[in-house]
Amino acid sequence: MKKYQVKIAPDECKGCQRCVIACTRNVLAMGKELNIMGFPAATVQSSDCIGCGICFYTCPEPGAITIYREVADDAQK
Amino acid sequence: MKYEVVHGRSKGFFDSFNRRPGAIKTNMHYCPGCGHGILHKLIAEAIEDLQIKERTVFISPVGCSVFGYYYFDCFGISVPHGRAPAVGTGLIRSDENNIVISYQGDGDLGAIGLNEFLQTANRGENMAVFFVNNAIYGMTGGQMAPTTLPGQKTITSPLGRSVQSEGYPLKVAEMVAALDAPVYVERVALSSGRNIMKARAALRKALQNTIDKKGFSFVEFLTGCPVNLKKSASEINTFIDEQMSKYFVPGVYKDIAENRDPIRRPQPVFAPETVKQVLYGSYTQSAAVRDFSKLQPFFNKERRIKIAGSGGQGVLSLGYILANMGNLRNFNVSYLPMYGPEMRGGTANCSVVISKQEISSPMVDSNCNLLIVLNQQSFDKFLPELKTNGFVIYDSSNVTPHDLLPTQGAYHVNASELARDLGDLRYANLAILGAVSLLMDDYFLEEPDKSDFEAVVAEAIRSCFSGKEKLITPNINAFYLGKHKAQPN
Ligand SMILES: Cc1ncc(C[n+]2csc(CCOP(=O)(O)OP(=O)(O)O)c2C)c(N)n1
Ligand code: SF4
Ligand code: SF4
Ligand code: SF4
Ligand SMILES: [Mg+2]
Numbered sequence: 001m002k003k004y005q006v007k008i009a010p011d012e013c014k015g016c017q018r019c020v021i022a023c024t025r026n027v028l029a030m031g032k033e034l035n036i037m038g039f040p041a042a043t044v045q046s047s048d049c050i051g052c053g054i055c056f057y058t059c060p061e062p063g064a065i066t067i068y069r070e071v072a073d074d075a076q077k
Numbered sequence: 078m079k080y081e082v083v084h085g086r087s088k089g090f091f092d093s094f095n096r097r098p099g100a101i102k103t104n105m106h107y108c109p110g111c112g113h114g115i116l117h118k119l120i121a122e123a124i125e126d127l128q129i130k131e132r133t134v135f136i137s138p139v140g141c142s143v144f145g146y147y148y149f150d151c152f153g154i155s156v157p158h159g160r161a162p163a164v165g166t167g168l169i170r171s172d173e174n175n176i177v178i179s180y181q182g183d184g185d186l187g188a189i190g191l192n193e194f195l196q197t198a199n200r201g202e203n204m205a206v207f208f209v210n211n212a213i214y215g216m217t218g219g220q221m222a223p224t225t226l227p228g229q230k231t232i233t234s235p236l237g238r239s240v241q242s243e244g245y246p247l248k249v250a251e252m253v254a255a256l257d258a259p260v261y262v263e264r265v266a267l268s269s270g271r272n273i274m275k276a277r278a279a280l281r282k283a284l285q286n287t288i289d290k291k292g293f294s295f296v297e298f299l300t301g302c303p304v305n306l307k308k309s310a311s312e313i314n315t316f317i318d319e320q321m322s323k324y325f326v327p328g329v330y331k332d333i334a335e336n337r338d339p340i341r342r343p344q345p346v347f348a349p350e351t352v353k354q355v356l357y358g359s360y361t362q363s364a365a366v367r368d369f370s371k372l373q374p375f376f377n378k379e380r381r382i383k384i385a386g387s388g389g390q391g392v393l394s395l396g397y398i399l400a401n402m403g404n405l406r407n408f409n410v411s412y413l414p415m416y417g418p419e420m421r422g423g424t425a426n427c428s429v430v431i432s433k434q435e436i437s438s439p440m441v442d443s444n445c446n447l448l449i450v451l452n453q454q455s456f457d458k459f460l461p462e463l464k465t466n467g468f469v470i471y472d473s474s475n476v477t478p479h480d481l482l483p484t485q486g487a488y489h490v491n492a493s494e495l496a497r498d499l500g501d502l503r504y505a506n507l508a509i510l511g512a513v514s515l516l517m518d519d520y521f522l523e524e525p526d527k528s529d530f531e532a533v534v535a536e537a538i539r540s541c542f543s544g545k546e547k548l549i550t551p552n553i554n555a556f557y558l559g560k561h562k563a564q565p566n
Contacts, residue, residue: 005080012103016110016303017310022270037101039109054270056084057277060114061104062121062148068080 004051005068008042012064015039019055019065028055089121089130089150096147106144110310112211112267112300113142117149119277120178120207123284124151133176134168136161138190140182141215141302159190162197165204170345176287177204184214187223187247194253201258201292203340205283208249208295211302212321219305223247226324231305246324250297254330260337261286261294262330267301268317272327290339299325368407369529372433375521376408379432381441385459386451386472388425390493391506394541395449396427398510401537403431406529411439424455447516449509450476451492470512472505478566486520488512490563496555504555510534511559519565531556 006027008019013035019042020028031043042064049067056065093102107114124130130151137145139158146153156164161179168175179197186194186208194206213231214220221231221238224246228237238246254262261283265276276298283294299321301313308316346352369376382399386392393414400412413428428441441462448463450456451472460480463469468486471478474493481487492508514534518527535553542548 004083014104014109018110021311021314051083052270053084054273057118057273058115058270060107060109060111060118062090062114062118063086063103066085067083069083071079071081073079 003070004049005047005070006044006049006051006055007066007068008044009064009066010041010043011035011037012061013039013041014061014064015041016060017042018058018060022054022058024052024054025050087118087121087125089124090117090148091150094147097144105148107141108302108304110301110303110313111141112298112302113209115267115273116207116209116276116280116298116300117142117145119273119280120180121149122277123281124149127281127284127288129176129284129288132174133178134165135178136165136168136180138179138181138185139216140185140209142180142182142209143216145180159185159188159193161185161190161193162202162204162206163193166197166200166202169203170342171347173203173290173340173342176284177202178284179204179206181206181208182215183208183210183212183222183224183247183249184217184220187249191223191247195256198253198259198293198295199256201260201340203287203290203292204294205280205287206293206295207280207283208297209300210249210297210321210325211300212246213302213305215302215305219302224249224325226320248325250295250325250330253295259293259295259331260291260334261296261332263295263332264297264299264325264327264330266299266317266322266327268299268314268322272318275327286334289334291334291337292340294334297325299327369522369526371523371526373521373523376433379430379434379436380446381444382429382431382447382449383426383441383445383459383462384429384449385424385426385455386505387454389502390425390451390472391503392425392451393427395506395510396429398506398534398537398541399429399513400431401540402533403429405533405536405540408432409434409436411436413439413441424452424458426455426459447513449513451505451509452476468516470509470516472509481566486516487566488516488563489566490559492559495558495562499551499555499558501551504551507538507552507555508559508562511556511561512563514556514560515563516565531560 025048027046027049028042029045031041035041059065133151135149135153137155138161165177165179168177210224212224220233225238227240230237250264263279265279266272279296283296286294299317303313384392384396400410403410408431411430415426430436445462446467448469452475456476465484470488472492473489474491490512492505495508496502496504538552
């Protein structure tokens, strides 16, 4: 069961590739489709994210990358 | 399954960048991969985490980051090129609780603003300077910066920077660390993930120092300008880590904040009256009477007085006394002594303007209402400046008047002779002030202001000679003697 998830907001990304290069788990890749700004956005290609945050900090865009952590669901306890 | 955000858009940024023109309101104007963006995120996150939004002022420089104030949800000021530390000084001096971030590029800080920056650092102003060293002038399209590396090609160093002709890159962290005042100096690199995390810690430390009022903190960020350096994301990281970092070695250059007490400076004063009191305490005097009782229409206009004579005749102190008299009766006054080659030529002069309105110019070099001259040379020289309906008062021991218009009035007194008889030539100025008093009585004052004029002469003398009590009575005597001897022509 995966504990962390990375999400890319395609229209916030400028396609600089910094996150793709930085991720040691090879989670991210460059997509082909152009976003509203005309850049090819990064995409998530695997579910191996460990939530290290490196992609987030290396990305120059405020809201392109968001990293989530799974939390215990009270209802299921 | 529920998820929470561990890393996401910071609340230190505005939710929507409404100040940014155009349709795109959620991301910034920087080129893809730009180091400014990486640093902005670190700053926004720190502003949020340290809870300093309400008192942070982000100063946007000239350079690519000129629009910094579009993004941060705190106060923002955009300043002229290189002047961020000067504006920051004003901000911190006017309210010590401001958290000032001076964000500056290498052109901004290292070239045009180097002096402001160093002086501010040397004064130890309580602020955090974030120095974006991208080895280039980014905004203007890739010209050589003070930090451009030896051999680095830019559009203004097409053959590569030559240390022979352009000198060596400016090592700002080393330079500022050599000063005594700064408390924290570190250089970091916005390249790999690890290095960015080091930069994040440095930035927070600098802000914490500022919050703790420890003084001047400086962090130099080696950053990428992929566009002007024509490099891909991986090439730019390599450039930063392998080329820039060789020359600009990352590390802590100074960290003495722990040993420093928080800065305490005198409370600034802003209220105009208080400022006057502090600056001109001795000039803002409380007079015996505030105003003349029956202000004549004569005083509706500003009155421009020129006093001239030989050095040693007390010309300048006479001007000073007249200005003081005006001040004591609630006039605006200006006093402008003239030094320079003229004094060596044997004459001294000063301009005094007395007005109920704001004074237009303190310089009396035309439209003179009252010319007071103590030697012939001054009479000859300044008579042309006298208005056609002006008055001249001269020392008849030294001056033979000529060329006066029928519309111009004249009074005289043998001031120098009287002064000599009183035992000191320096009483000549007060003796001639006696003639001024007579002129005022004859034309421009009504009782009780005639007596009040004499009273204010004495008040002004007392204030001008305070500390030299022995001189007060003889000077007052010289005034009355002069008034007694003075005559209209
Ligand atoms: C007084 C003044 N001189 C020159 C300029 C032109 N100018 C604009 S940005 C800049 C240099 C910017 O370089 P840097 O400070 O390194 O910022 P960067 O864009 O690289 O972040 C210059 C010289 C100006 N705007 N104002
Ligand atoms: S958080 Fe770490 S592991 Fe996950 S995508 Fe980003 S860099 Fe890769
Ligand atoms: S670092 Fe950010 S802007 Fe660059 S490709 Fe990745 S998500 Fe896009
Ligand atoms: S020109 Fe360089 S410094 Fe300026 S926004 Fe583009 S990449 Fe950034
Ligand atoms: Mg630059």
